[in-house]
Amino acid sequence: MKQHSFHLISHALCPYVQRAIITLKEKRIRYTRSDIDLAKKPAWCEQTSPLGKVPILVVDDNRTLFESAVICEYLDEVTSGSLHSTDSFEKAYHRSWIEMSAGILNNIASLYNAKDRTAFQTSHTDIKRKFQLIEKAICGVPFFSGEKFHLIDATYGPVFRYFDVFDSFTDLNTFVDLPKCQIWRNALRQRKSIQQAVSEDYPDLLIQFLIRRNSYISQLIPIEGSQ
Ligand SMILES: N[C@@H](CCC(=O)N[C@@H](CS)C(=O)NCC(=O)O)C(=O)O
Structure with a gap:
């Protein structure tokens, strides 16, 4: 399986961010994390996430995904094992x-x-x-x-x-x-x-x-x- 680098743009309280973190931890995936202030979002946040929401997953430093359910599914797919049922x-x-x-x-x-x-x-x-x-x-x-x-x-x-x-x-x-x-x-x-x-x-x-x-x-x- 191809090795990717993952960086999660986060917020300390966000339940959607937590889903992604739990998935990363369950699958023992290496990642880095940056928390942002949602009241003062950096300008790049709006550019990388059309809805201006966290979590945002930066893959290999140059591609981004938004929406926690999609991020979790993606992380599950590109790493070994699965947190989904085979049925x-x-x-x-x-x-x-x-x-x-x-x-x-x-x-x-x-x-x-x-x-x-x-x-x-x-x-x-x-x-x-x-x-x-x-x-x-x-x-x-x-x-x-x-x-x-x-x-x-x-x-x-x-x-x-x-x-x-x-x-x-x-x-x-x-x-x-x-x-x-x-x-x-x-x-x-x-x-x-x-x-x-x-x-x-x-x-x-x-x-x-x-x-x-x-x-x-x-x-x-x-x-x-x-x-
Ligand atoms: N449907 C989105 C919801 C994400 C979401 O609502 N994130 C909140 C923080 S918990 C956010 O970034 N809010 C900032 C805003 O709406 O401006 C997902 O599943 O990722």
Whole structure:
């Protein structure tokens, strides 16, 4: 297989970036990474990514890819082994549910941007409904399809990670009656590649980000030293 060089343009909190990092780590691919400030994007960012979004994968210093799902699929294809099932239906089924994760991430953004309790609860209901569907779609334990870790697992690791932080100061109970989701969430939380996809100060960085939203969720975060 041809050896390529990979450089990932990233952001410390971005869940889409994390998917790509998890894929790189699962497949033991060497890569370099640069984090950019999304509030002050470098001019070249808009040129390399038509949507001006991270992640961007720079291949061999001169070619670029955008869209995390595409980047993960590409990385999986150009390196040995595969994080996809060899069964065509199972692979397509995983892709269907990978697609669902983008909707959940949008709902999570609505949740943390919600200005009042009603909007916050509406977003949480949307999230909960999607996880109720996922509960029925999960095919095995501990991962989505059983013992083997696939790209779908890499995709949902960053989704569940949000709730580790939300649960530190809310009582959302998102997964309380979803036993398969709970097992999956725990298995993903313990996976090295998922742990290592963010820095150790990720929870603090996310809390600071949530405070800056100046939204309903910001008011739920206890002020340091007030307890
Ligand atoms: N569909 C894209 C979504 C990527 C995305 O939304 N990235 C966010 C950060 S998490 C971003 O770069 N936002 C900057 C902007 O929208 O200006 C993917 O899967 O890569």
